[in-house]
Amino acid sequence: MVTRRALIAGSAGLGTAAVLGGGAVAAAAGSDEPASEGRHIVGATAITKVYGEGQKLTAVAVEYDRDIDGSSLTTSAFAVTDRTVTKVYANRTTAVADRGEDGRYVIVELSPEDKAALLWGKDAVGASSSPTPSPSGSAGGGTGGGGPTAGDTTPGGPIVPAKATVTQTGTVTTVRGRRYAADGTAVTTSAVVNPIVDDFRQFTFDDPATGRSLKYNLFVPKRYDPRRKYPLVLFMHDASVVNVDTVGPLVQGLGAVCWASPEDQARHESFVLAPEYGEVVIDDNYVPTSLFETTAHLVEAVTEKYSIDTRRRYTTGQSMGAMLSLGLNIRYPDLFAAGYIVAGQWPDSQAAPLADKKLWILVAQDDTKAFPGENAITAVIEAAGTKVGTAVWDAGAGAAQFAADVRALEKQKAPVNYATFLTGTVTATTGASNAHTGTWQIAYSIPGIREWLMKQSM
Structure with missing residues (x-):
C-alpha cells in the first residue's frame, strides 16, 4: 500500500508516460490535438477516506493539461471501473471539496457503499484468503469462539492498495472554451492521497x-x-x-x-x-x-x-x-x-x-x-x-x-x-x-x- 502523499502535479511528462504507457507529453499551450491521442489527461490520483469500518477509496483526481471549467462537468462524463460515480467537479488540488473551483484537476467522487471501495480487512476486494487473528485479545473476540493467544504473530489485515481505473466518457471543457471529447482511454491511478x-x-x-x-x-x-x-x-x-x-x-x-x-x-x-x-x-x-x-x-x-x-x-x-x-x-x-x-x-x-x-x-x-x-x-x-x-x-x-x-x-x-x-x-x-x-x-x-x-x- 502506498501510504505517503505522492502528488503528480508538476510531473506532467512522467505522469503521462507512467499512466498512459507511452512517451506522450502534455499538449503544448495553444495546440489543438484531439483528445483521442490521450494527451490532455496528465495522470490520475486515488483519494481515500477512513470510516469506522476501515479505509475506503472514495475519489479519483484526474489531472489535465489545462484548467477545466467546472460548470460544464457532469457525472456522466466519467466512468470508474466497478465503482459508482456520485459527484464530479473541478479543483485546484487533488482534494475533495464541498465546492469545487476551476483548476487542472477533475475530482470524481465515488460511492463509499461500493463493494470495491473498502481497502481494509478480509472483506476488501482483492484481499488474500489467508487466516487472520480474531479481532480481540480475548477468546472469541467477545463472541464465544477461540481467539489468538498472547505472542501470536499471525498477520492481520490485509491492506489493499488504493487503485482505480478511470475513463473520460463525456466532453470536458477548459476554462478557455476548448472541448476535450471523450476518447475511451482508460487511465489507472499512479499516486495516492490519504487525508489525515x-x-x-x-x-x-x-x-x-x-x-x-x-x-x-x-x-x-x-x-x-x-x-x-x-x-x-x-x-x-x-x-x-x-x-x-x-x-x-x-x-x-x-x-x-x-x-x-x-x-x-x-x-x-x-x-x-x-x-x-x-x-x-x-x-x-x-x-x-x-x-x-x-x-x-x-x-x-x-x-x-x-x-x-x-x-x-x-x-x-x-x-x-x-x-x-x-x-x-x-x-x-x-x-x-x-x-x-x-x-x-x-x-x-x-x-x-x-x-x-x-x-x-x-x-x-x-x-x-x-x-x-x-x-x-x-x-x-x-x-x-x-x-x-x-x-x-x-x-x-x-x-x-x-x-x-x-x-x-x-x-x-x-x-x-x-x-x-x-x-x-x-x-x-x-x-x-x-x-x-x-x-x-x-x-x-x-x-x-x-x-x-x-x-x-x-
Missing part, C-alpha cells in the same frame, strides 16, 4: 528496558510550538491489526485518525500516538507480553522528546487495545489522566485501582465477553465508593441524538461513565458479524465522548 493518514509519521521505538522494538505512528500538531504544552492521545488497536504495515492502526478504523482530524485539532491541538503491535499483547490469561511495558516506555519517551503535558495524557483502544488501556491504568496510575475504553475487559479482582481513574466505557450488551467483564469492573469501582454514571443507548442513533445522550450522561457528574448499546442495535446499524467488532465502528464517531476526554486532567 498522511499527516502521521512512522517510527520505531527501541526499548532499552525490555529489549523490544515497537513500530508506531505519530501525529504532531501542525502548528507545534515547543514553548507550549500539548495533550497526547494513545490509541491501541485490536488483534486484527497485529503484524501488518505500520499504518495499520490508521486505516482499520477511526480510533487513531479521529483525534487528528482538522475538526478535532481546531478544538484541541494534540499529539496522537498509535503503536503497531507485531504480536498479540494480551489474551484471556491477562498476562501480557513485554510489549505491554514497552508501550508505557514509548509514551514516556515521546513525552520527553516533545512538549507533552503530563497532566493531559489519554489512553484509548478497542478490544485488545481496550484491555491494554485498562491494564496500563492499573499498572501505571500516574501515566494517564483519563481513558476511553471500547469493548474491552480486565479481571475484576485487579480492578480496584480503577476507582481512582476517570473513564468512559462503551460496550454492547450483546458482547458476550466485554459486557459482563465491564459490569464486573464497574461493580468493583462502585464498591470502592466511586460514582459510576450509566446509560443505555441505541447504536443506530444519529449525530444529534448521540450528542444529547452524551450530555445526559455527563449531567450525572460521575468520574466514570458507563454507556451500553442495546442488544441488536450494533449489528443492525453496522452490518458487522458481531456486536463486539461492530462497537468500535461507531464508538470513535461520537464527538461528544472525544470532547469529554480532552476536558480531563490529572
Whole structure:
C-alpha cells in the first residue's frame, strides 16, 4: 500500500508516460490535438477516506493539461471501473471539496457503499484468503469462539492498495472554451492521497528496558510550538491489526485518525500516538507480553522528546487495545489522566485501582465477553465508593441524538461513565458479524465522548 502523499502535479511528462504507457507529453499551450491521442489527461490520483469500518477509496483526481471549467462537468462524463460515480467537479488540488473551483484537476467522487471501495480487512476486494487473528485479545473476540493467544504473530489485515481505473466518457471543457471529447482511454491511478493518514509519521521505538522494538505512528500538531504544552492521545488497536504495515492502526478504523482530524485539532491541538503491535499483547490469561511495558516506555519517551503535558495524557483502544488501556491504568496510575475504553475487559479482582481513574466505557450488551467483564469492573469501582454514571443507548442513533445522550450522561457528574448499546442495535446499524467488532465502528464517531476526554486532567 502506498501510504505517503505522492502528488503528480508538476510531473506532467512522467505522469503521462507512467499512466498512459507511452512517451506522450502534455499538449503544448495553444495546440489543438484531439483528445483521442490521450494527451490532455496528465495522470490520475486515488483519494481515500477512513470510516469506522476501515479505509475506503472514495475519489479519483484526474489531472489535465489545462484548467477545466467546472460548470460544464457532469457525472456522466466519467466512468470508474466497478465503482459508482456520485459527484464530479473541478479543483485546484487533488482534494475533495464541498465546492469545487476551476483548476487542472477533475475530482470524481465515488460511492463509499461500493463493494470495491473498502481497502481494509478480509472483506476488501482483492484481499488474500489467508487466516487472520480474531479481532480481540480475548477468546472469541467477545463472541464465544477461540481467539489468538498472547505472542501470536499471525498477520492481520490485509491492506489493499488504493487503485482505480478511470475513463473520460463525456466532453470536458477548459476554462478557455476548448472541448476535450471523450476518447475511451482508460487511465489507472499512479499516486495516492490519504487525508489525515498522511499527516502521521512512522517510527520505531527501541526499548532499552525490555529489549523490544515497537513500530508506531505519530501525529504532531501542525502548528507545534515547543514553548507550549500539548495533550497526547494513545490509541491501541485490536488483534486484527497485529503484524501488518505500520499504518495499520490508521486505516482499520477511526480510533487513531479521529483525534487528528482538522475538526478535532481546531478544538484541541494534540499529539496522537498509535503503536503497531507485531504480536498479540494480551489474551484471556491477562498476562501480557513485554510489549505491554514497552508501550508505557514509548509514551514516556515521546513525552520527553516533545512538549507533552503530563497532566493531559489519554489512553484509548478497542478490544485488545481496550484491555491494554485498562491494564496500563492499573499498572501505571500516574501515566494517564483519563481513558476511553471500547469493548474491552480486565479481571475484576485487579480492578480496584480503577476507582481512582476517570473513564468512559462503551460496550454492547450483546458482547458476550466485554459486557459482563465491564459490569464486573464497574461493580468493583462502585464498591470502592466511586460514582459510576450509566446509560443505555441505541447504536443506530444519529449525530444529534448521540450528542444529547452524551450530555445526559455527563449531567450525572460521575468520574466514570458507563454507556451500553442495546442488544441488536450494533449489528443492525453496522452490518458487522458481531456486536463486539461492530462497537468500535461507531464508538470513535461520537464527538461528544472525544470532547469529554480532552476536558480531563490529572
